[in-house]
Amino acid sequence: MVMKNPKLAQGTRRKLVPLQVLVPVVSTVIALGIGLLIIAATGASVVEAIEAFWDGMAGSDFNIGASINRAISLALVGLGFIFASRANLTNVGGEGQIAMGGMFATAAALHGAGGLPLGLAFIVPLAVGTVAGAVWGGLAGFLKAARGTNEVISTLLLSFIALPLVYWSVESFHLLRKPISDVSSLPESAEIPDSTKLPLLFPDNGSPLHIGLLIAAIAVVVVWLVLKHSTLGLRLRAVGLNATASRRAGMRTSFYVILAMTVSGGLGGLGGAIMILGQQFYLTSDFSSGYGFDGLVVGLLSRGSAVGVVIGALLFGFLRSGSINMEISAHVPSAVVLICQGLIVIVIAASALLTNRTVTR
Amino acid sequence: MALLELSGLTKRFGAFTALDDISLLIERGEVHCLLGENGAGKSTLCNLVFGVHRPDAGTMTLGGEPFDPRGPAEALQRGVVMVHQHFSLVPNMTVAENLMLGRASAVLKPQDIIVRMEQLAAEYGLEIDPEARIDELSVGERQRVEIIKCLLGDPQLLVLDEPTAVLQPDEIDALLAICRQVALRGKSVILVTHKLGEISRVADRTTVLRQGRIIETVAMEGADIRSLVRSMVGRDVQSAGSVLAAAVDIEGKTPAKSSSVGPTSPGEAVLQISDLVYRDPHGVPRLDGLSLTVGTGEIVGIAGVEGNGQSELGLILAGLAAPSAGAIVVGGTQVTGCTPQEITDAGVGIVPEDRHAVACIKELSVAENLYLGAIGKFSRFGLLDKSARRKAAETMMRDFDVRASSPDVSMASLSGGNQQKAVLARELSLDPLVFLLAAQPTRGLDVGAIEAVYNRIRAARDDGLGVLLISSELEELMAVSDRIAVIYRGKLVGELAAGSFSREAIGAMMSGHAHV
Numbered sequence: 084m085v086m087k088n089p090k091l092a093q094g095t096r097r098k099l100v101p102l103q104v105l106v107p108v109v110s111t112v113i114a115l116g117i118g119l120l121i122i123a124a125t126g127a128s129v130v131e132a133i134e135a136f137w138d139g140m141a142g143s144d145f146n147i148g149a150s151i152n153r154a155i156s157l158a159l160v161g162l163g164f165i166f167a168s169r170a171n172l173t174n175v176g177g178e179g180q181i182a183m184g185g186m187f188a189t190a191a192a193l194h195g196a197g198g199l200p201l202g203l204a205f206i207v208p209l210a211v212g213t214v215a216g217a218v219w220g221g222l223a224g225f226l227k228a229a230r231g232t233n234e235v236i237s238t239l240l241l242s243f244i245a246l247p248l249v250y251w252s253v254e255s256f257h258l259l260r261k262p263i264s265d266v267s268s269l270p271e272s273a274e275i276p277d278s279t280k281l282p283l284l285f286p287d288n289g290s291p292l293h294i295g296l297l298i299a300a301i302a303v304v305v306v307w308l309v310l311k312h313s314t315l316g317l318r319l320r321a322v323g324l325n326a327t328a329s330r331r332a333g334m335r336t337s338f339y340v341i342l343a344m345t346v347s348g349g350l351g352g353l354g355g356a357i358m359i360l361g362q363q364f365y366l367t368s369d370f371s372s373g374y375g376f377d378g379l380v381v382g383l384l385s386r387g388s389a390v391g392v393v394i395g396a397l398l399f400g401f402l403r404s405g406s407i408n409m410e411i412s413a414h415v416p417s418a419v420v421l422i423c424q425g426l427i428v429i430v431i432a433a434s435a436l437l438t439n440r441t442v443t444r
Numbered sequence: 445m446a447l448l449e450l451s452g453l454t455k456r457f458g459a460f461t462a463l464d465d466i467s468l469l470i471e472r473g474e475v476h477c478l479l480g481e482n483g484a485g486k487s488t489l490c491n492l493v494f495g496v497h498r499p500d501a502g503t504m505t506l507g508g509e510p511f512d513p514r515g516p517a518e519a520l521q522r523g524v525v526m527v528h529q530h531f532s533l534v535p536n537m538t539v540a541e542n543l544m545l546g547r548a549s550a551v552l553k554p555q556d557i558i559v560r561m562e563q564l565a566a567e568y569g570l571e572i573d574p575e576a577r578i579d580e581l582s583v584g585e586r587q588r589v590e591i592i593k594c595l596l597g598d599p600q601l602l603v604l605d606e607p608t609a610v611l612q613p614d615e616i617d618a619l620l621a622i623c624r625q626v627a628l629r630g631k632s633v634i635l636v637t638h639k640l641g642e643i644s645r646v647a648d649r650t651t652v653l654r655q656g657r658i659i660e661t662v663a664m665e666g667a668d669i670r671s672l673v674r675s676m677v678g679r680d681v682q683s684a685g686s687v688l689a690a691a692v693d694i695e696g697k698t699p700a701k702s703s704s705v706g707p708t709s710p711g712e713a714v715l716q717i718s719d720l721v722y723r724d725p726h727g728v729p730r731l732d733g734l735s736l737t738v739g740t741g742e743i744v745g746i747a748g749v750e751g752n753g754q755s756e757l758g759l760i761l762a763g764l765a766a767p768s769a770g771a772i773v774v775g776g777t778q779v780t781g782c783t784p785q786e787i788t789d790a791g792v793g794i795v796p797e798d799r800h801a802v803a804c805i806k807e808l809s810v811a812e813n814l815y816l817g818a819i820g821k822f823s824r825f826g827l828l829d830k831s832a833r834r835k836a837a838e839t840m841m842r843d844f845d846v847r848a849s850s851p852d853v854s855m856a857s858l859s860g861g862n863q864q865k866a867v868l869a870r871e872l873s874l875d876p877l878v879f880l881l882a883a884q885p886t887r888g889l890d891v892g893a894i895e896a897v898y899n900r901i902r903a904a905r906d907d908g909l910g911v912l913l914i915s916s917e918l919e920e921l922m923a924v925s926d927r928i929a930v931i932y933r934g935k936l937v938g939e940l941a942a943g944s945f946s947r948e949a950i951g952a953m954m955s956g957h958a959h960v
Contacts, residue, residue, distance in 0.1 A: 308827065313823075313828060314820050314823045314826055314827075315826060317819050317828060318819055320808070321805055321808065321812075321816065321819075324805045325801070325805040327801055328803065328804060328816070329805070329816075330764065331762055331763070331764060331784050331794065331796065331803075332784070332817040333783075333784050333785035333788055333817045
């Protein structure tokens with residue numbers, strides 16, 4: 084008899100690789116495998132597609148830099164998500180918070196910040212974008228604390244408000260739309276002044292990698308410290324787990340709900356500001372295109388861990404770069420990668436049922 | 445021939461064995477009590493019989509035929525009915541409407557139900573107005589509706605899970621009489637309880653469960669109550685202790701008071717409640733001009749049937765609800781409508797009645813729960829000093845005999861008794877502390893833990909604290925309090941001093957029948 088005891092095998096494996104790591108990795112591999120099958124089904128050359136995909140992700144210093152730049156914004160939104168979820172709040176409004184952050188950062192960069200000295204030229208727009216996102220998130224927190232409005236609904240609906248606001252701002256000449264110079268002028272803002280663009284980390288080798296990486300790294304460390312080791316993190320957790328008991332223990336529960344959503348939204352707003360100041364340089368109506376929802380997925384996949392957010396953001400950042408190139412060079416629809424992302428989420432969600440199964444009495 | 449025969453029943457939940465090799469006969473026409481502490485497996489056993497769970501091993505027969513219900517519906521079909529601890533009645537419908545639910549065919553015939561209700565009233569003394577709305581009824585009356593619902597189909601076996609926990613004394617008497625009537629008509633009754641007084645009054649036989657096993661089954665004629673307690677607990681409880689007296693409570697005698705209880709002359713007032721009014725969100729007055737004073741070094745008990753304002757009083761004292769009118773002063777400080785933090789700062793410790801919803805956060809560790817109100821105490825620059833907190837928690841756990849493998853295990857992994865000891869530890873370690881509210885402090889605890897809680901409360905009193913004890917257990921109040929005030933419909937309707945406690949007098953006041 085060579086039949087293995089599956090329970091035993093699982094038991095030993097659990098010791099070697101923690102399930103929290105194993106599950107996302109296996110999910111990703113499975114999803115990518117299915118993605119390859121779909122590519123084959125579209126009739127494109129799989130080899131060519133993979134080459135184009137790899138080239139787009141990491142084929143050159145430029146591509147690596149672009150991938151990491153994408154990951155930066157995703158990481159910030161993901162950090163915002165896990166920050167709110169520590170207080171048992173689900174911020175699905177990353178898209179709107181990015182939009183507000185990007186829009187106000189653009190406005191600040193175009194109107195006044197450009198002439199500031201000592202790096203303030205880009206720091207001020209970043210701060211303005213962060214505050215805009217924080218207000219947008221904090222609004223949902225306030226509604227939750229004051230009226231009990233479900234934050235999933237309010238953050239989602241606030242996104243549906245924020246996106247048309249961006250559209251409006253780039254459509255209106257008296258707001259952010261650049262003057263029409265010829266018939267092909269698109270509804271978008273003027274390019275922000277050079278002084279407000281984020282400084283590059285390696286200006287000599289053509290990599291677009293900018294100091295947003297350092298900002299995101301600091302954010303990762305701070306969020307990790309706060310959630311894991313600070314009194315604030317414990318209070319957020321307590322309020323999220325049991326608001327009544329926390330109130331009895333003397334905590335101002337409303338304050339922590341609003342704070343959690345404000346910080347969460349602020350991180351999203353910062354992500355939006357970095358997108359504009361770091362790489363796009365001008366505002367378009369759809370500049371946030373899906374980053375908020377990808378960031379939400381990054382937050383979900385990380386299972387509340389800041390390190391998990393970094394891994395997830397890099398994964399999604401590289402996937403996105405690869406998929407764009409795959410579409411351009413190999414004519415494989417980038418939707419295939421979106422399908423893969425969706426599959427990763429579904430597989431992980433399904434496997435969560437396995438790993439989270441507890442003894443129920 | 446026995447009506448119900450259980451042989452070798454085993455039920456596991458994950459790694460936890462709730463029932464282990466249970467074999468038992470239930471005879472026709474007997475009232476069979478299941479006695480055991482919390483977690484002994486009583487409810488699980490009932491749920492197996494009623495088809496809520498299915499056994500992992502073993503078989504059942506009912507009336508000689510194999511019985512393996514796949515769900516309550518099948519059990520009902522075979523004539524097995526159950527009254528759960530939590531009622532399943534629709535509050536804004538009438539009694540008759542509720543009785544028609546679940547058995548309504550396409551055409552509703554209210555008249556049939558009313559005729560049947562009259563029959564049941566005549567047979568068992570189960571009188572109730574068919575037109576009354578459920579939310580107008582008392583808890584005892586609602587339970588009566590549940591029982592009527594069960595008896596409508598003329599069942600063979602009636603299972604009652606802790607039916608007396610929510611009742612006042614005269615309602616308990618009525619319920620026990622109904623059980624006897626049901627048994628006299630050849631049906632069988634399984635009655636789950638942990639109150640020995642009831643067992644000695646109604647049971648034909650009693651089966652004692654402990655940790656999922658049957659310890660013994662005894663006929664009640666000539667049985668020794670004290671030996672039942674020993675089987676239930678598995679050790680000798682301090683035999684003269686008030687716990688045993690409270691638990692035994694044979695035939696309503698006042699339990700012997702232990703020597704530590706005595707009216708040390710109470711000092712100045714630490715808690716003064718005057719004309720407290722509380723209206724719930726629907727405008728219904730739950731507290732209606734309640735006034736009360738608790739002095740230093742005394743334990744004041746609040747007796748009352750549940751739902752007469754005790755819970756609201758507890759919430760207001762904890763700062764979780766704001767009174768509509770009235771004033772609360774603790775040690776000279778006005779705390780009316782103050783936040784929980786301000787109330788804590790005034791020197792008030794609170795043991796809330798709902799341990800899981802209010803007193804602790806079960807997902808957090810024991811140490812985190814012990815310092816839930818003082819998270820900032822062990823921190824530097826906003827970062828937690830977990831090792832210092834662990835050390836302090838270990839000391840506190842030792843002092844208060846909180847048994848857990850480490851301060852870092854989750855609160856949920858502790859037994860109810862140890863959770864409650866942890867809550868007491870936290871609240872009694874407050875500084876300053878002049879007053880303690882203990883609301884239903886022993887609810888759901890086993891006998892050993894109850895003893896520990898009583899001792900802590902008495903020690904707090906001896907240290908000069910004023911203690912307010914809210915409890916639905918009369919025996920508990922009589923064993924621990926220096927003074928008992930009775931609450932009825934949001935008002936205190938009478939008060940008895942130590943030495944003059946009498947079950948009958950308190951019971952009458954609890955039901956609003958008499959004033960002293």
